[in-house]
Amino acid sequence: MSADPVPREEPSVQRASGYHEGDVDVVLSVDDVAREAEALRSEIPESTLLALARGEPFLTIQGLRAGYGNMEILHGFTMHVARGQSACLIGPNGAGKSTVLHSIYGFTRIFAGQVRVGAPEQRDITHLGPQRKLREARVAYILQDKSVFPEMTVEENLLMGGFLLRSRARAKAAAEAVFERYPRLAQRRRHAARVLSGGERRLLEISRALVMEPDVLLVDEPSIGLEPRYIDMVFEILRRLQHEEGKTIVMVEQNAKKGLEFADIGYVLVSGQTALAGTGQELLANPDVGRLFLGG
Amino acid sequence: PQAFAEDTIELGSAISITGKYSQEGKNAKDGYDFAVKKINEKGGVKVGGKTYKIEVKYYDDESTPARTAQLLERLISQDGIKFVLGPYGSGPTKAAAPVTEKYKIPMVEAEGASRSLFSQGYKYIFAALSTSEQYLSPVVDLAAELAQKNGKSPSSIKIGMAFENDPFSLDVRSGVMDRVKHYKMKVVIDDKMPRDLSDISATLTKVKALKPDILLFSGHTKGALTATRQMSEMGVNAKIIAITHCESADLVGKFGKAAEGIMCPTQWAETLKYKDPLFGTAMDFNKAFLAAHPDYKEVPYQVAQASAAVEIWADALHRAGKLDKEAARNALAKTDLDTFYGHIKFAPDGRNLTKPMVLRQIQNGKYIVVAPTKYAADPVVYPRVAPQ
């Protein structure tokens, strides 16, 4: 092995935070997690949830009961998010986190409840079809699995983000800005999206939201399958969207530590119901949350 | 089970109402219906001192032989039909014959011309029409005759032919081949057209290259139309061109001058001198039918022979004196009847040997009988002049 040009403990070596590190001593089965989470659960008064959203919700989900076919997955889920706020949903696998996003977008069967968006007056968008959500309610969705157009080039894919924009020039400008910021995409500009690696694709999908100009952004597991540095990059994009462009973000994340660090408010979902809710920091500090959902 | 009213005789037929022979099937059905109407108008059929009206029960065989066979079973065993009118086409008739034979139900058929129908020893099938090998063989005879007249040997004649790959047309072909062998003519093109082909330009290109003297086509209505149109488009001509089904394809109406000089075999022509008490002369039949069916421009022979089949049934049942299938069969076998369609007398195998095929040529937009010579109304135009 060649000698290291850089001394090992050099403080300037900054590491991507990625998935975090730590030990894996806490071993709980799915059932244990579910049982203990059940025990944690207490009725959370609506006022607490409202307070988390600074009392002026922009996106409201109220008493949502939804599922697939005849099976109900969400049993009365309520959530408030203010304009420019970000929320993160965590919880065990199969808790129904993706189902919440699906329901907001209209991909599930909704038995009861409402989804409203806007401030100060809220518009009921519960039964707006998926293809009209972005156009009419300005809600954008970054899906959990792949959603790039494989035969289009990276550039065309980005421009598709601006499909609803009236002026093409605006979409073009936004795309240029993305390329400027992310040279990895700029290099691939004229390549068909199908040859991108998993990480590059995810980057493309998320940066497409920069072109879309929505009010509310739904993101399902932004960091899945990404290398540590990309994870930081993705969260950086989300941070910009929230803080510089004032978007409202609802995110589902299994990389819960990262997610809660990022988000203003966090919801812990268990078996289709909210078990805990609080600010991101509060939840991070909660030892039960740590043990049950952050891996100890 | 006798499900119908007492004073009607019910005939049954599986006919092509849908599917690829539906045009010809319709012609046949119209022919049956026309005759039935006429007979009923004249009071019906007297059988054993009682007068009956005639009725026909139809099923749609969808132009497929397998269906025909099933339907005949059904007509006979479920609907109790004892007297059958044939389906359209040689294939369906071939499928029908074993069934009627099995049940010993007599069938008068007018639309299945295949020779093989009459070589199986069937006893219950009676055909009003001439068999299909006689369709185009007169053309070959005519060509030989004309060649000889012009001082050439018939064996110098080159023949090009394209026949649809179905039982009827292949039968026509074997009739032709018999005559061709007899004259030692040379076949330069011998194509079989697939049933769903709507383009024969490859075959016609061969015609251009090999320049046969005689061109023969048989492929029902579609074949006639396609051949005529593409010959004119590709500038193909020959001394004699003969095509089956000209009338039902309405070549004159559709192509006008391009159809000039084409020869068309026919089972029947309205200009022939046949007549009977029911319809009058062939020409009377022609007029009456056209009056009743304004959608027809010409009367295709399929119509005429269908009507004749009903007439044969009426006659036979009358002579049988009772509504019994065996008696009816025996009466049919003894038929000796003059009709507007020609003379009807069945050979032991069920063929009608007494009525000849005639050959017509399109001259000035009219179908003129040109052969056999004794029926000829006008001389043949030979060689065919390519229309401009």
Added chain:
Amino acid sequence: MMATGKRSAVLHIAILVAGLVAPFVFPGHSVQFAVFWIMVLFALTWDAMGGQMGYNSLGNITFFGLGMYMCTIVQIAIVYNVGEYTAANGAIDVHFTSPQYFTGLGLGLVVAAIGSTIVAAILSWVLFGIRGPYFAIGTLGVAVAAAELTAAWNWVGGGQGIAMPVFPGGPGMRERFFYFACFVAAVLCYLFFRWLYSTRFCLAVNAIRDDEDKAEAMGLHTRRYKMVAWAAAAFFLGISGALFGNMTGFVEPLETAYPTLTFGIFMIAMTLLGGKGTLWGPIIGATVFYVMREVTWTYLLGWQYIALGILIIVNVVFFQQGILGWVKARRPEWFGVKIEEKSGAQPSAAAPARKAVNA
């Protein structure tokens, strides 16, 4: 499969009895009943591939036609020279004695069944690399090619067809004979597939349907399963073709032997109507379809195909899971399906008691 033990036994016996007495109660309908059993056989064999394995074939009718021609040739060949028989175009006065007829038929059936199976096995090597719609069109191509080549082959009569040997015996006999032959073929076919679906075969072909690449990655012998499924279908289709040819009495390539656009599509329509991927779905589908077809075709002369077309459209638009699937969605308890636990697990404190599971 369909209901609990006792109920299903009653059902089976009822169908068996109905099948046995039908030709005596309604002798006039024998041929229609016989064709009905062939339809059941069609649907069952198609479903083995299309429903259970996800390989949607448009060309299964190939084996029907192959069986028909193989049987015909054997039947004729044991008495006459086939080439002469067909070239004479029926001009030979055919006569088959009873022993000749039945030996020929028996031998023909065996050849048809085995021959079709062998052809299927060979074709499977060539065709089963293709997937999805390409497979469907490819198999359609095989059927069309078979029809066209038969039509161009003079030795077997080409487009002119072959007149089948005449059945010895009285009028009612022939129908009854072929009715029972078809009935037995359909019952055997049902029993065979019923047994086959109770073995590992069933799960394996289901796996191929769901994700063939994954199945390969798990080491499944996918080719074997595909070959067996197709060969089994071909075996029964060959028999049905042989019987149908004799029933019709006249064999011809395009409409009798390889009716791609009628029987070939009916197989699929019936299976989808009843519900594919189930044992009873195809049977129910065949029944409903055939009854509808016969009824429309008696009472709506000339319109029967419009009715059929509309039936098919209504079927796929409103009963996408087929009749059986539709019932199953409404009444899952009839099928022994219990939704055990709600989603999101409410576990009992103790380790879950294990119940015997039957696959």
Added chain:
Amino acid sequence: MSDTIIEVRGVNKSFGGVVANKDISLTVERGSITGLIGPNGSGKTTLFNSIVGLYPIDSGSILFEGREISRMNVQSIARLGLLRTFQQTRIFSKMDCIQNMLVSLPHRQSAWSDMFRKYPPELCDKAEHLLEFVGLYSKRKLTAGSLSFGQQKLLEFAMALMNEPQALLLDEPTAGINPTLINGLIDRLKRANREYGITLFVIEHNMRVIMNLADHIYCMAFGQLLASGAPADVKDDPRVIDAYLGAAA
């Protein structure tokens, strides 16, 4: 020293112009847990695909238990006992979990006649046992397609265990799985390795997982092997930090 179960020698693989694997050589010891890390697009999945026979490699050789497998097809390799899971989970979505488990039986020596046998109760028991092992017992009768993403991953893992492979290649087994459950999964993986003697070869981006799981780690970047060694060494290797773990761009 333990023996080698998978040996990759000088493998090259490119797609058109893109070089995905360039002269890769590595070995996996029998009974070990070996990790494979590297930036997105560095060719890890491609290498797995080449090993299990999905792609024909351009050059080089791949040995499994001393046997050349680089020209064999996927099924035969799987039957040798070398199995993989997929990055984008793949299960038989219309079948229930138990059925998914049952088809995953080893097909190593299965004869033609085996396809006509039934599943003995022991096998059903085994399937249920393994489902319990990954925490899916209560979902055993649900169709696999209706499981959540994470549950499908667990099911896929259980199916792989059912197959009793010699070696198992796992492509990001913990992506999308809840962190606490990941702990459980690591525990299961270690137990599978220890108790069933299955050699594991794991692609991961989650350092917590790889550090706690692997005995030995390879790091790839830009299609090439960058570093290898014990977890702690690799983690602190400046080249690895530079190419993979370093600061966000």
Added chain:
Amino acid sequence: MFDNLQILTTAPVFNLQLLLNGISIAAIFALIAYGLGLVWGVTSVKNLSQGDMVMMGGYLAYLLHNHGVHPIVAIVPVAIIMFAFGWIIYRLIIKRVIELDLFTSLLATFGLAIVIQQALNLAFGPDVRTIKSGFGNYSFFDGTVDITQIRLIAIGLCIALAIAMVLFLRFSRMGQAIRATAQDPRAARVLGVDTDTVYALTFSLNAAICGAAGVLIAMVWVIAPFYGTAYSIRAFVIVTASGLGNLPGVIFIALALGVIEQYSGFILGAQFQQATIVLLLLAILIFRQLALVRHRRALQ
């Protein structure tokens, strides 16, 4: 057979006639196949009623012709009517079977095909029809090579339509939406593309293309209620052989098949034309399969 082959070498001018015929046939088939491929690619509906919509177009032109509209002019109204027809069919049927598995749509459109055929049969009778275009012939080499003007017009129209479609798909906004929907409908929907409209438009566009092709066919060959199936099958053969979403492929395969068909008819005889085509399809499928084994799609 060898005699026929010999003609082609001794009198090579006949090759020209075969090529011309083959190309003009291929142009129309390419048009129909292109519409089929478009719908297949975008909506994943395999439209078995393709040929019957073609026939419908032919009959509409026939109807207009009887009212004194010249068939070439009739292309425009026929295309518009067929577009509307496509839209209605989409709303009634296709919308509900889209995105279901392969056979559902295949069967639904098969049902539709039956209904169209029978409706045409009831409306116009089973008679074979044809329209006289009134155009003449061009004759070369002393009448050895002939081609009708209408066939040349057909070729020209097909080329023009193909170019128009390519430009539309590449540069228009709707074209962009269509392409995106074809590749990933769910993703397109999430980006605000109204996929329902895209599907409807694609299906209607295809119906219009079929209509135009039908008018040409009525002038070049014949139309009849039941002749649509042959066109459907040929279109499927072309699309299957060329692979999806591949316009140059469609044109190339259509041309190749058209010309090969002519040659096989010339050399082997007309009875082998159809068989040659399907055997060729099988050969292509199998060959592609062999090639595919080596380049399996990436499984991530």
